[in-house]
Amino acid sequence: MPLLKSMHLAKFVAEMVSSFTLSLAVLKTFDWNDPRQLTPKKIIYLQMLFESIFEYCDKVVWNIFTRVAITPELETFRDCMELFIKEHVLKSSKNMDKKFKLVRKALGNVEGVLM
Numbered sequence: 001m002p003l004l005k006s007m008h009l010a011k012f013v014a015e016m017v018s019s020f021t022l023s024l025a026v027l028k029t030f031d032w033n034d035p036r037q038l039t040p041k042k043i044i045y046l047q048m049l050f051e052s053i054f055e056y057c058d059k060v061v062w063n064i065f066t067r068v069a070i071t072p073e074l075e076t077f078r079d080c081m082e083l084f085i086k087e088h089v090l091k092s093s094k095n096m097d098k099k100f101k102l103v104r105k106a107l108g109n110v111e112g113v114l115m
Contacts (some may be wrong), residue, residue, distance in 0.1 A: 006045045014052035018060050024068050032080035043088055052087045054099040063114050065106035078107050
């Protein structure tokens with residue numbers, strides 16, 4: 001897929017996730033540990049997706065990540081997603097540290113407390 005189309009798709013999915021039409025749990029189908037499945041194009045797409053999500057206010061970002069924090073079956077997915085954000089999104093954009101701290105707290109919010 002061309003980069004421009006991938007960017008538009010990432011922004012669309014971010015909008016769907018931020019409006020709570022979709023959950024981040026749709027990304028659990030990725031095998032986050034398999035380098036053959038996590039190709040450079042998919043990495044760029046996921047970077048754009050998370051960067052688009054991080055553009056929303058703290059309340060929305062908190063609620064997005066809390067939705068996957070309350071489901072015990074998604075623990076491995078949460079850990080892999082957190083590692084991906086740390087390794088790929090933060091290294092490409094240094095100004096995302098504040099949002100990442102918020103995301104880490106939200107992913108640990110197993111009680112499901114929303115803002």
